[in-house]
Amino acid sequence: MTSMLVASLREKAPLEALADIAAARETLEAEAALQVRRAREQGCSWEAIAAALGISRQAAHKKYAGRVEPRRRGRFWASGDR
Known part of the structure; x- marks a missing residue:
């Protein structure tokens, strides 16, 4: 999959590819x-x-924890625990 994508990008003008x-x-x-x-x-x-x-x-935790954890926390934490 990646090699096909790269090949198609290389056929385009540089700004279009970017x-x-x-x-x-x-x-x-x-x-x-x-x-x-x-x-x-x-x-x-x-x-x-x-x-x-x-x-x-x-790095994974830093990048994604704030984006994925609040949804999960909401199911387990009581409102007074926040």
């Missing part, structure tokens, strides 16, 4: 956040998620 890369990056980041949330909801550890992403556990 615009496509920016759009793809935004889409992939949103999808990554969704998949991280799904993984956390299924009980996956930050360590396992980080390994799948090819980054450190600390």
Whole structure:
């Protein structure tokens, strides 16, 4: 999949390819956040998620914890605990 995408980008003018890369990056980041949330909801550890992403556990937690955890916390915390 990646090699086909790169090949198609290399056929385009540089500025067109860069615009496509920016759009793809935004889409992939949103999808990554969704998949991280799904993984956390299924009980996956930050360590396992980080390994799948090819980054450190600390980097994964820093990047995604604020985007995925509040939804989960809301189910378990009483309103006075916040």
